[in-house]
Amino acid sequence: MASAHLHAVPPASNTLVELYAESPLPTKHGVLRAMIFRERGSGKEHVAAVKGDIRGFEGVPVRVHSECLTSEILGSLKCDCREQLEHALDLVGASERGAVIYLRQEGRGIGLGNKIRAYALQATGANTYEANRQLGFGDDLRRYDVAACILKQLGVKSIDLITNNPLKIAGLQEEGIAVRRRIPSMASSNPHNIGYLRTKRELTGHLIELDKSTA
Numbered sequence: 001m002a003s004a005h006l007h008a009v010p011p012a013s014n015t016l017v018e019l020y021a022e023s024p025l026p027t028k029h030g031v032l033r034a035m036i037f038r039e040r041g042s043g044k045e046h047v048a049a050v051k052g053d054i055r056g057f058e059g060v061p062v063r064v065h066s067e068c069l070t071s072e073i074l075g076s077l078k079c080d081c082r083e084q085l086e087h088a089l090d091l092v093g094a095s096e097r098g099a100v101i102y103l104r105q106e107g108r109g110i111g112l113g114n115k116i117r118a119y120a121l122q123a124t125g126a127n128t129y130e131a132n133r134q135l136g137f138g139d140d141l142r143r144y145d146v147a148a149c150i151l152k153q154l155g156v157k158s159i160d161l162i163t164n165n166p167l168k169i170a171g172l173q174e175e176g177i178a179v180r181r182r183i184p185s186m187a188s189s190n191p192h193n194i195g196y197l198r199t200k201r202e203l204t205g206h207l208i209e210l211d212k213s214t215a
């Protein structure tokens with residue numbers, strides 16, 4: 001690992017990822033600009049779906065979203081990621097400008113296989129955080145340096161972050177991103193995710209407003 005860095009470009013926050021490709025993309029949320037950023041070293045491809053002209057603007061609506069194959073592809077009801085992603089794309093698509101940054105960090109950063117192992121533990125009674133700890137992981141291994149690097153390359157002056165997660169706001173601010181305000185992200189409960197949503201709210205201070213019937 002160390003030798004790989006010997007001849008590398010000098011470390012600078014703007015070299016963590018580089019823009020690899022971009023194209024207009026017609027979507028049900030309108031025409032977005034699909035921008036693919038490649039992470040140096042791992043080659044991981046992160047996505048920015050951009051609406052309109054955002055460079056140099058203040059208060060650009062932005063969601064920083066971590067991939068969730070189980071809900072977004074398989075339709076899992078164990079979390080609310082797919083709905084939050086759809087809500088953000090709807091919101092950005094309906095705005096004059098905005099962006100959804102889609103990060104390839106499954107399962108709060110532990111990977112898909114370990115996420116499914118955690119689900120297996122949850123099926124025997126552990127909550128989402130206990131399950132991660134039983135597998136030897138911290139509560140949340142998500143990182144925001146990649147998102148911050150992408151946002152800097154997109155040239156936004158400040159963002160209105162679409163989130164319920166105070167840690168995400170703090171994480172981006174620590175990486176030098178100006179967060180002007182928070183736009184609440186949609187969360188809807190069902191019998192499968194109500195425990196997950198409550199745990200998220202109670203243990204990590206997520207600003208989730210649950211339906212009165214289920215809160």
Ligand SMILES: [Zn+2]
Pocket residue numbers: 068071079080081082
């Ligand atoms: Zn999810």
